[in-house]
Amino acid sequence: MSAAYNQDFFVSWEELHRDTRQLCAMLMEDASYPFKGIIAVTRGGLIPAAIVARELDIRLIDTVCIASYEGTEAQERSESLRVIKPAAGDGTGMLLVDDLVDTGATARKLREMLPGATFATVYAKPEGRPLVDHCVRTVTQDTWIRFPWDMELNFSAPLVERKK
Numbered sequence: 753m754s755a756a757y758n759q760d761f762f763v764s765w766e767e768l769h770r771d772t773r774q775l776c777a778m779l780m781e782d783a784s785y786p787f788k789g790i791i792a793v794t795r796g797g798l799i800p801a802a803i804v805a806r807e808l809d810i811r812l813i814d815t816v817c818i819a820s821y822e823g824t825e826a827q828e829r830s831e832s833l834r835v836i837k838p839a840a841g842d843g844t845g846m847l848l849v850d851d852l853v854d855t856g857a858t859a860r861k862l863r864e865m866l867p868g869a870t871f872a873t874v875y876a877k878p879e880g881r882p883l884v885d886h887c888v889r890t891v892t893q894d895t896w897i898r899f900p901w902d903m904e905l906n907f908s909a910p911l912v913e914r915k916k
């Protein structure tokens with residue numbers, strides 16, 4: 753059962769880059785390294801996948817296109833996921849890359865589909881963590897991760913003005 757989201761964790765482009773590079777260093781120690789190719793999980797995995805591809809010198813990049821239906825409760829996500837499969841057999845030798853594992857519904861689906869793949873996410877929450885092989889940072893289940901592509905810079909009023 754997933755908790756409600758009570759806190760935000762803001763990730764800048766620089767932090768995402770640094771964390772993804774750290775993930776790459778971990779991946780170089782994996783038993784399946786070097787990987788034949790990457791399967792990026794759309795859409796959140798696309799940018800981390802590009803960074804991983806550069807660091808590990810991987811040119812073969814496929815996608816698995818996966819999304820939940822609008823308005824679906826987290827616990828029902830697994831049944832509601834729409835998937836367009838990559839052409840990667842059972843995924844042996846391939847590296848699945850996503851930005852985040854949260855409830856684990858997406859990861860569970862991908863594991864069924866590509867049991868041979870190594871699965872890496874940059875961030876993880878406790879419910880989903882056991883489903884991925886590698887991740888750099890874990891945040892609490894009630895944290896909403898704010899990725900840089902979902903944000904924009906805005907003026908912030910000084911505190912004294914906010915109190916007026």
Ligand SMILES: O=P(O)(O)OC[C@H]1O[C@H](OP(=O)(O)OP(=O)(O)O)[C@H](O)[C@@H]1O
Nearest residue numbers: 794795796852853854855856857858880
């Ligand atoms: O562990 P889960 O609860 O399944 O959540 C993790 C998934 O949720 C996010 O994708 P999202 O469905 O928001 O789609 P998007 O990446 O296209 O925005 C994220 O990129 C993961 O793929």
